[in-house]
Amino acid sequence: MLLEIKNLYFSYTKDKRLFENLNLRLEPGRTVALAGESGCGKSTLLNLIYGLTDWDQGEIWFKGKKLLGPKGNIVPGEKEMKMVAQNYDLMPYSTVHDNVGKFLSNINLKAKKEKVLELLDVVGLSEYADVKPQFLSGGQQQRVAIARSLSVVPNLLLLDEPFSNLDYSRKIELRSKLFSYVERHGISLIISTHEIEEVMPWLDRLVILQDGRLIQNDSPIETYKKPYNEYVARLLGEVNSLTPMQKSALHAPRDFCFPQQLELASSGIPALVLESRFAGSHYWNKLKLADAEIVLYHPTALSGQLKIQFKRSL
Structure with a gap:
């Protein structure tokens, strides 16, 4: 098992828990979507997995190792994982090329350049290699951050609303190339989304959260044919x-x-x-x-x- 969350409890305030006894498992090479209304805990769960936020009780295991969270790690984040949050965290005065290649070795510059160009093609930004992020739109910056996260081929990639700032044509192009790249390189992926229909063809599992509770965890076809309740159905379309x-x-x-x-x-x-x-x-x-x-x-x-x-x- 690549990732296992056991009996997880988390709260922002003492009087209200967000997660209470949450359990979730992810096998290697799988693509899973976290879905639910705003405030249900999608982004928070990604932050907990990646080690940016401490939880109250429970355990998170990754590749057989018990994770410690910020309390146990000097540097936030987990090794062999990458996360693209909604703030992107780019270097504004470096080029797109340098941002994407940030984690790549400089020993073989030719190989590094080829890898960066490959990733820029995946996210549809080949012509922006020499542009600085400060001159890009929010959607373009988001794609730069995704390309950078793929550069080191992580075991687990966490994407928080990766298509939220893209127009429809770019969204279609990016999702096809992104999911194909992830599958080809055996990267496990957890993606949070408000728009399930746009990513459903590439999903192995669909995890539905409601007010911090995991209320359904099935294949996309099972979820669509047998939604747990009307809340789940409305996430899938008009009801x-x-x-x-x-x-x-x-x-x-x-x-x-x-x-x-x-x-x-x-x-x-x-x-x-x-x-x-x-x-x-x-x-x-x-x-x-x-x-x-x-x-x-x-x-x-x-x-x-x-x-x-x-x-x-x-």
């Missing part, structure tokens, strides 16, 4: 909260459902289309069903009266 009358009429197994779990059917429940809007890959349709409104995704625009049913499988 319909069903009234008791709607749930009964649709024979739905839970008090909530995704819009894509509804479909047109001649033998379904009558519904009235209130709105139908183009949303790219589908039309977003608001319907009146039973005693409340409900949303259904459909390939084409809908109108008037129709019948819908609950789709049994996603």
Whole structure:
């Protein structure tokens, strides 16, 4: 086991704990996402793992070694780990090239330059090698920090909201190259995110936190098909909260459902289309069903009266 968190307790204030008896395991070569609403503890957990913050009780083990945290380490941070927080910690007056190569040996400068250029290609910043970070946008600085963290091929890489400052096109490019690089080099990855759908194709596990509690730890497909509760479902996309009358009429197994779990059917429940809007890959349709409104995704625009049913499988 690469990483094991046992019975972890942590609090910022004496009267309220953030983590209480938290347990988590990570096998080598795995990619895991921490997800949850703001304030649930994602960033704090990364700081605890990396050794930037002391915990109250419990143990954190890494590669069979019990970690000590800041109380036991003169220099904050853990060897064979790298973390990219949301402050980036770059050298503002050195070039992007020098920032990325900060941890690389100068014995073979040719090899160092080749490695730096490879990493700049991974994060899409090849043309910025000679630019100083102070002239870059926040999203570009974030990518420089990611490239630097990859330079030493850590056993465990911790990324705190790595795509938060990127526009959509850059985000698509970076995530594909980043996850491919991590997988190719056998790097274990824990990533915190608000946008699960954007990283789901590359995940081995999805860890959901709610108010400091770990409420679900499953594969992405298991989490999507069987969310623990409506809170988990809403992290995965738009959700319909069903009234008791709607749930009964649709024979739905839970008090909530995704819009894509509804479909047109001649033998379904009558519904009235209130709105139908183009949303790219589908039309977003608001319907009146039973005693409340409900949303259904459909390939084409809908109108008037129709019948819908609950789709049994996603």
